[in-house]
Amino acid sequence: MEFDLTGEHSRYAYKLLAGLVTPRPIAWVTTADEDGKVNAAPFSFFNVFGSRPPVLAFAPGDKEPGIPKDTARNIRRTGEFVVNLVDEACAEAMNQTAAVLDFGVSEIEMAGLHTTPSTRVKPPRISEAPVALECREWSTLEIGRNRMVIGLIDRIHTRDGVLDPGTLLVNPDQFAPIGRMEVPSGYCRTEDRFKMPRPE
Numbered sequence: 001m002e003f004d005l006t007g008e009h010s011r012y013a014y015k016l017l018a019g020l021v022t023p024r025p026i027a028w029v030t031t032a033d034e035d036g037k038v039n040a041a042p043f044s045f046f047n048v049f050g051s052r053p054p055v056l057a058f059a060p061g062d063k064e065p066g067i068p069k070d071t072a073r074n075i076r077r078t079g080e081f082v083v084n085l086v087d088e089a090c091a092e093a094m095n096q097t098a099a100v101l102d103f104g105v106s107e108i109e110m111a112g113l114h115t116t117p118s119t120r121v122k123p124p125r126i127s128e129a130p131v132a133l134e135c136r137e138w139s140t141l142e143i144g145r146n147r148m149v150i151g152l153i154d155r156i157h158t159r160d161g162v163l164d165p166g167t168l169l170v171n172p173d174q175f176a177p178i179g180r181m182e183v184p185s186g187y188c189r190t191e192d193r194f195k196m197p198r199p200e
């Protein structure tokens, strides 16, 4: 099958891309508004893009043309955010934080989550998350109704056990991130891993 995303099939772009470009990691982003109220929401249009400097990006679509989601709005105003990573134990709570809530209702409380103060940025990290990346906004690109938030990573926090303290390699028994698969509700586990040495 072939699809013309510039023309007749453009209305299928989200379904096709979100279903085919998988598995995707999930950025579970905490931000704070000017009054310090904490917001949490998941974004699977997300990845890291380099280490010198350490850079990541994720993409909140606009609610309506020109109207950003709360996450993007808070970052535009404060320039700070935390990307928490999601493992199986956090999956259900992560999903709950994608709900659209009335103004003033906290996703963190609603999902039964807790927060821990960050070291370098105002938004806290999610205590239940196995890994958290404290970030500062580098730039936000506006591409049609997509915003691409590009951030530099200032601090990494990992739960004890996630990394081997000697080698700093991930301990696969202690870190099981989930991946986003087909829309609207597909996910994958990452416990079935294999190794493939690179050719010389």
Ligand SMILES: Cc1cc2nc3c(=O)[nH]c(=O)nc-3n(C[C@H](O)[C@H](O)[C@H](O)COP(=O)(O)O)c2cc1C
Pocket (backbone or CB within 6 Å): 026, 039, 040, 041, 042, 043, 044, 045, 046, 059, 060, 061, 062, 069, 070, 071, 072, 094, 095, 097, 098, 099, 100, 180
């Ligand atoms: C697993 C998962 C991944 C998601 N990925 C995205 C994404 O990449 N971009 C996006 O705009 N919305 C995404 N969403 C929907 C947002 O989480 C949802 O719109 C949320 O209410 C936004 O919250 P906010 O307005 O507080 O920023 C995703 C939802 C789930 C459950």
